[in-house]
Amino acid sequence: MSLRIVRAGPGETIQDAGRFGYLRYGIVSSGPMDWIAFRLANRALANPADAAAIEISRAGIEVVCEDAPLLVAFAGGGFVWEHEDARLPAAAVIMLQPGRRLRARAGAWGTWTYLAVAGGLDVPLVLGSRSTYARFAIGGLEGRALRADDVLRTRDHASDNVTEGTLRMPLLERSNAPVRVVLGPQDDYFTSAARTTFFSESYAISGRFDRMGYWLEGPALAHEAGFDIVSDGIPLGAIQVPGSGQPVILMADHQATGGYPKLGTLTRADVGRFAQHRPGERVRFAACTVDAAHRALREIYAALDETSLSASDEILGSSNLIGGVVDGT
């Protein structure tokens, strides 16, 4: 079974859970910007948690089903999804019939959404992963972003108990809650005033943002011990502060090591929610202990499990989306 890309913006790539084990060679893990939305879309199809899916930016995408009916799921920010001329909810499972088109475009909020297919996309594994890392031209389809006329094949799918329906997922709701941050590893490179400022003021997402990082704008953060450090490792969500004092949040395609002090790291629980912000939107941050971050992560895993069940229940009783009936959400 396969999907053909009819139209794709410049930032649409194939991602799986990530490419792990090669940071020591400078190769970052990549993977989805919003890992929770990505996992939910795969879960809704009973796919493996790391099945490759399409990551869609605000530039949107249009796909058409090529040869045989294909079960797909989408979830992410508040995008507008359309099946032929019917408006769909922002997160749903549908059966796409041959020749039928599915479109996504930016909606009320959010920056990323995911289109998963039953079985996952079938592209070659590169260093153990199907994630696209465009900077190094590896993974995904020929190491590049998707474009019109690309044909994506799907892998075999074992599960036959998935049906169409709206996905209602509390985890995906828009939230203005502060983004939680674990301090370190170089928080002691900053003045105490800088640490206070970072957690009491809000920061705007600037126009400079991509899969590598989000450059923020707000009150400058002063370094106490210089802004040049001997390079060390960088995790996903690191808050790196160069000499300008304006923080940069390092995202999925971040460099593996770097030489600027890092005030803290966004929690895994909140990094996807943070990624959904758009330029101009403001974010607040809250300090969080490692233990609290672990608890938050466990709650998300538990919620992912529950979502799967409640989604299935809803799917069974859902309206017929293919008939063009728009769900009330």
Place this chain on the structure above:
Amino acid sequence: MPASSSNLSPPRFLDAGESAIVVEFGRVVDAALHDRVLALDAAVTAAKIDGVTETVPTYRSLMVYYDSTCINRDEVIARLEKLLAGAASVRVQPKQRTIPVCFSAPHAQDLAEVAQRLQLSEERILEIFTSAKYRVYMFGFLPGFAYLGRLPKALEIPRRTTPRSPTPMGAVQIAAEQVVITGVAMTTGWYMIGQTPLRVIDLARESPFIFDVGDEVGFEPIDNAMFERLT
């Protein structure tokens, strides 16, 4: 980056979010300090700790990734402390690598400029450069971007204040006390004195990476004909 004598104070355990711990041995570039990074890295790899997913050695620290659903932070630190006690005596034997490098035009784009700035002949620069051995300290910045050291003192040259035009893949570049080899074409603030025809990362090769962190590298001069043959 200042060098210092080795500092044998116990490392610090710093949180890099809730999924990684940075074992920081110091905050400078220093071979003895890097030995400790390598020893712990080897020990962690050999220990195959459940829930420890990846390690990243750098100049001065080892970053240890863990999965908090398998192992908690305090357990990771306890295991690392135990390994550190044993690793102190471990001397990791470096693998020896020889990398062919062409130091002739058009591959030695900045050699004349370096000679002029250092007031040394190009021949003398290459003699000093190729008679030294270099340790692979770390990768980073970009895939396959390797930091080697240290550069003989006679060849130390400050980094450019404004970046030069892009260098090709495999460029062998110097600045400050370091040598870097690039895995991809990029603009840099370094001086390109040669180029290797080998790809730092070649996924088609049986072992995709030409060297590992901790390896000891020598540079073997090759001529343009050999460069073409090996490309």
